[in-house]
Amino acid sequence: MTRQQLIEQIRRKKSFLCVGLDPDLKKMPAHILRMPDPIFEFNKQIIDATAPYAVAYKPNIAFYEALGQRGWNSLQRTVNYIPKDCFTIADAKRGDIGNTSALYAKAFFDKDSSGMSFDSITVAPYMGRDSVMPFLEFENKWVILLALTSNEGSGDFQMLVTNPLLSPKDNEDDISNSQVILDTNNRYLFEEVLSRSQTWPHADRLMYVVGATKAQMLQRIRQIIPDGFLLIPGVGAQGGSLEEVVRYGLNKDCGLLVNAARSIIYASSGVDFAQKAQEEAQRMQQEMAHYLQVAGMVA
Amino acid sequence: MTRQQLIEQIRRKKSFLCVGLDPDLKKMPAHILRMPDPIFEFNKQIIDATAPYAVAYKPNIAFYEALGQRGWNSLQRTVNYIPKDCFTIADAKRGDIGNTSALYAKAFFDKDSSGMSFDSITVAPYMGRDSVMPFLEFENKWVILLALTSNEGSGDFQMLVTNPLLSPKDNEDDISNSQVILDTNNRYLFEEVLSRSQTWPHADRLMYVVGATKAQMLQRIRQIIPDGFLLIPGVGAQGGSLEEVVRYGLNKDCGLLVNAARSIIYASSGVDFAQKAQEEAQRMQQEMAHYLQVAGMVA
Numbered sequence: 001m002t003r004q005q006l007i008e009q010i011r012r013k014k015s016f017l018c019v020g021l022d023p024d025l026k027k028m029p030a031h032i033l034r035m036p037d038p039i040f041e042f043n044k045q046i047i048d049a050t051a052p053y054a055v056a057y058k059p060n061i062a063f064y065e066a067l068g069q070r071g072w073n074s075l076q077r078t079v080n081y082i083p084k085d086c087f088t089i090a091d092a093k094r095g096d097i098g099n100t101s102a103l104y105a106k107a108f109f110d111k112d113s114s115g116m117s118f119d120s121i122t123v124a125p126y127m128g129r130d131s132v133m134p135f136l137e138f139e140n141k142w143v144i145l146l147a148l149t150s151n152e153g154s155g156d157f158q159m160l161v162t163n164p165l166l167s168p169k170d171n172e173d174d175i176s177n178s179q180v181i182l183d184t185n186n187r188y189l190f191e192e193v194l195s196r197s198q199t200w201p202h203a204d205r206l207m208y209v210v211g212a213t214k215a216q217m218l219q220r221i222r223q224i225i226p227d228g229f230l231l232i233p234g235v236g237a238q239g240g241s242l243e244e245v246v247r248y249g250l251n252k253d254c255g256l257l258v259n260a261a262r263s264i265i266y267a268s269s270g271v272d273f274a275q276k277a278q279e280e281a282q283r284m285q286q287e288m289a290h291y292l293q294v295a296g297m298v299a
Numbered sequence: 300m301t302r303q304q305l306i307e308q309i310r311r312k313k314s315f316l317c318v319g320l321d322p323d324l325k326k327m328p329a330h331i332l333r334m335p336d337p338i339f340e341f342n343k344q345i346i347d348a349t350a351p352y353a354v355a356y357k358p359n360i361a362f363y364e365a366l367g368q369r370g371w372n373s374l375q376r377t378v379n380y381i382p383k384d385c386f387t388i389a390d391a392k393r394g395d396i397g398n399t400s401a402l403y404a405k406a407f408f409d410k411d412s413s414g415m416s417f418d419s420i421t422v423a424p425y426m427g428r429d430s431v432m433p434f435l436e437f438e439n440k441w442v443i444l445l446a447l448t449s450n451e452g453s454g455d456f457q458m459l460v461t462n463p464l465l466s467p468k469d470n471e472d473d474i475s476n477s478q479v480i481l482d483t484n485n486r487y488l489f490e491e492v493l494s495r496s497q498t499w500p501h502a503d504r505l506m507y508v509v510g511a512t513k514a515q516m517l518q519r520i521r522q523i524i525p526d527g528f529l530l531i532p533g534v535g536a537q538g539g540s541l542e543e544v545v546r547y548g549l550n551k552d553c554g555l556l557v558n559a560a561r562s563i564i565y566a567s568s569g570v571d572f573a574q575k576a577q578e579e580a581q582r583m584q585q586e587m588a589h590y591l592q593v594a595g596m597v598a
Contacts, residue, residue, distance in 0.1 A: 062395060062402035068413035069371045076367060095423060096361060096392050097450040103361035114367035124394060126425045126445055128452025146425055151396040153427025156495060160488065162459040189459065189488065196455060 001087050001119045002140055003204075003253075006229070009055045009085055010254050014289035014298050017281060018056035018089065018231065020261025021046065021078060022063050027266050029273050039064070039074035042273075044081055046265050049278035053285035056257050057082050058089035058231075076115045087257070088118045089144065089231065095124040095131045102134035109138050120144050122209060122231070125193045129200055136202040143206050145197055147221065148190040150211025150234030158190040190217075194224045207231055210249070212240020212258070218248035229255050236263030242284070246291045254297060260284060300386050300418045301439060302503075302552075305528070308354045308384055309553050313588035313597050316580060317355035317388065317530070319560025320345065320377060321362050326565050328572050338363070338373035341572075343380055345564050348577035352584035355556050356381050357388040357530075375414045386556070387417045388443065388530065394423040394430045401433035408437050419443050421508060421530070424492045428499055435501040442505055444496055446520065447489040449510025449533030457489040493523045506530055509548070511539020511557070517547035528554050535562030541583070545590045553596060559583060 010016050023039040035041045047057065059078055064071035082088050090108040095101060104121075111117040120142035123132055135143045148158050163186060187195075197206055210221055212234035221230070230249055234240035235258050242258060249256050264284075268276035292298045309315050322338045334340045346356065358377055363370035381387050389407040394400060403420075410416040419441035422431055434442045447457050462485060486494070496505055509520055511533035520529070529548055533539035534557050541557060548555050563583075567575035591597045 060395075060399055062393075062399045062406065066402040066405040066409075066412050068375060068406070068415065069368050071413075072368045072371050091395075093395050093423070093426075094361075094392065096359075096390075097448065100359055100361045103365040106365040107361065107367070110365075113365050114370075116367065124392070124423045124425050126423050126456060127392075127448050127450060128455030128457070130450050130452040132452075149396065149426050151426060151429050153429040153431075156427030157425060157488065157492065158427070160461040160491060162461050162488070189456065189461070192459060193456065 003229075006055070006087055007253050009087070010292075011298055013053065013055055013285070014292055015053055015055055015285040016254050016256045016258055016288055016292075017054045017284050018058050018087075018257045018259040019046065019050050019054045019264055019281060020091070020233070020259050021057055021059040022261045022265065023074070024063065024266075027269060029269055029271055031271060032273075037070075037074055037077065039067075039071070040077040040081070042265075043074070043078045045274040046277050047078075047082060049274040050264065050281040051083055051086065053278070053281040054086065056087040056089060056259075058091050058259055058261075060261070061090060061092040079116045079118060087120065089257075090116075090118040090121040093122050093124050093146065095127050097127065098130045098134055101131050105135045105138060109135075109141050120207065122146065125197065129196075132197070133200065136200065136205050138205075141205065144231050145193065145206055145208050147193055147208040148210050148214050148217055150213045150238050150240065154211065154214070158188065158193075160189045161186055162189050162192050163187075188220075191220065191224060194221065198224070207257075209233065211238075212242070212245050213238055215240060215244035215248055218245065222249065222251065226251060227253070227255065229257060231257045231259060233259040233261075236260045242287060250291065250295055254292065258284075258288070302528075305354070305386055306552050308386070309591075310597055312352065312354055312584070313591055314352055314354055314584040315553050315555045315557055315587055315591075316353045316583050317357050317386075317556045317558040318345065318349050318353045318563055318580065319390070319532070319558050320356055320358040321560045321564065322373070323362065323565075326568060328568055328570055330570060331572075336369075336373055336376065338366075338370070339376040339380070341564075342373075342377045344573040345576050346377075346381060348573040349563065349580040350382055350385065352577070352580040353385065355386040355388060355558075357390050357558055357560075359560070360389060360391040378415045378417060386419070388556075389415075389417040389420040392421050392423050392445065394426050396426065397429045397433055400430050404434045404437060408434075408440050419506065421445065424496065428495075431496070432499065435499065435504050437504075440504065443530050444492065444505055444507050446492055446507040447509050447513050447516055449512045449537050449539065453510065453513070457487065457492075459488045460485055461488050461491050462486075487519075490519065490523060493520065497523070506556075508532065510537075511541070511544050512537055514539060514543035514547055517544065521548065521550065525550060526552070526554065528556060530556045530558060532558040532560075535559045541586060549590065549594055553591065557583075557587070
């Protein structure tokens with residue numbers, strides 16, 4: 001899906017809602033569990049119920065992988081069922097040396113190889129440029145690079161203060177004793193991830209993960225990424241505020257995909273789960289429509 | 300597998316060789332490709348041929364995942380075929396928020412859930428402590444955390460200079476203007492990953508990935524991790540030197556698992572591939588036996 005097609009969907013549905021497809025057998029209604037492929041059946045009903053209100057779907061790959069082969073079967077059926085006008089995200093957090101990342105790209109982008117073709121995949125940046133490039137080389141596909149995540153541990157490394165002027169080659173052996181005054185070059189690691197990745201080839205195919213629990217950091221992030229799209233998890237069950245995300249993160253093309261999983265797909269654990277999921281998706285869509293109207297993006 | 304069991308295997312086989320199981324249909328002999336499950340058949344013959352010389356096997360998960368469900372079937376059969384006295388590594392580079400990492404841990408550690416039970420998994424550190432803890436909570440299992448990888452892009456972020464005294468909370472809003480003299484607190488990001496992770500619960504279940512292409516950095520790494528095990532990829536096809544790895548990385552319990560994949564498993568593309576793989580594994584084992592003898596670890 002192209003950027004323009006995504007923006008059109010956002011305007012058409014007046015929504016930037018992404019529904020997280022995190023199917024957990026422990027939370028599913030009993031009548032679904034009796035079916036031959038309960039995960040696919042659950043997802044199918046959630047998709048049918050929420051598609052008018054959602055512009056994207058994000059299967060969290062771990063939920064499928066934990067079940068081995070049958071999980072991959074359910075995942076493949078799910079991806080192929082999602083309507084073509086919805087943006088699909090493989091939330092896989094992959095990343096490895098080049099020849100290996102090329103294979104992960106085949107797993108999620110190349111239907112001939114794996115049976116699946118997502119529009120995008122989440123990728124971890126730790127291994128650097130050549131670990132991301134194999135994903136970026138697919139035309140009309142997107143890499144959603146981890147920047148600042150929604151979990152508590154995001155502070156451990158993502159918010160370390162770095163000084164790129166010192167790195168990486170100049171002082172390999174004596175950095176522990178060098179006297180350098182940090183000043184305007186000070187940046188958090190996640191900011192370094194944002195700015196370096198913007199210099200890579202096909203950077204126009206990059207989006208970034210920014211947790212809703214770090215909404216105020218969106219101001220700093222928009223200084224580096226004014227125009228790009230951000231995938232925002234953490235609204236709902238994790239405690240992030242949609243209003244704050246919009247205040248600090250909305251740009252002229254919307255530029256946001258806000259993910260909600262548990263608050264939608266487990267809105268009810270009864271036979272009415274799809275109906276309740278629809279109501280919650282619609283509630284979020286209406287709040288989003290309001291913000292888009294205020295910003296003058298939709299009528 | 301416990302640390303003591305691993306050390307016993309190293310002494311018994313006089314080897315710290317890990318064979319990378321990276322099965323590539325394009326590189327396999329024609330007679331293997333005609334079999335119903337060529338990937339498993341290839342791996343089986345490689346394992347049979349190399350098991351006397353290898354203490355560990357490391358399937359690179361991407362090679363299986365790229366093939367979708369049938370790849371996962373081949374992976375499951377492979378893991379279950381590896382002899383129980385060999386240490387198994389799921390080279391998966393996973394890592395996500397806590398509840399998701401817990402599912403990845405089930406995928407690779409919990410046979411009841413996924414059909415597979417590895418001894419260890421490689422994990423990316425970017426998301427911090429709570430993304431790693433679900434893997435560390437499994438008794439007698441290991442997390443092999445990415446520290447300094449073997450690829451060119453490892454310099455992009457892993458070798459950024461950080462100053463932990465500034466991070467993460469003290470100066471959230473004004474780090475860009477703060478005047479701080481970096482001195483003995485200067486560390487590379489990968490060193491911060493090493494030292495922080497050593498403070499986490501169950502840190503005795505941590506190993507680290509350090510690329511053989513960065514062998515001289517092993518001196519710095521051994522200052523932080525004197526006793527732990529390091530998984531060293533990059534010897535062979537990627538150009539790293541076994542001699543240098545040993546010089547800078549060997550500790551009193553060996554403390555090294557050196558991975559070779561392509562140089563062993565594709566030593567020949569003919570009907571003699573297993574024989575040639577055996578010869579190359581034995582050649583590496585003999586070199587390793589020499590180093591272990593010089594160090595007085597084996598007779």
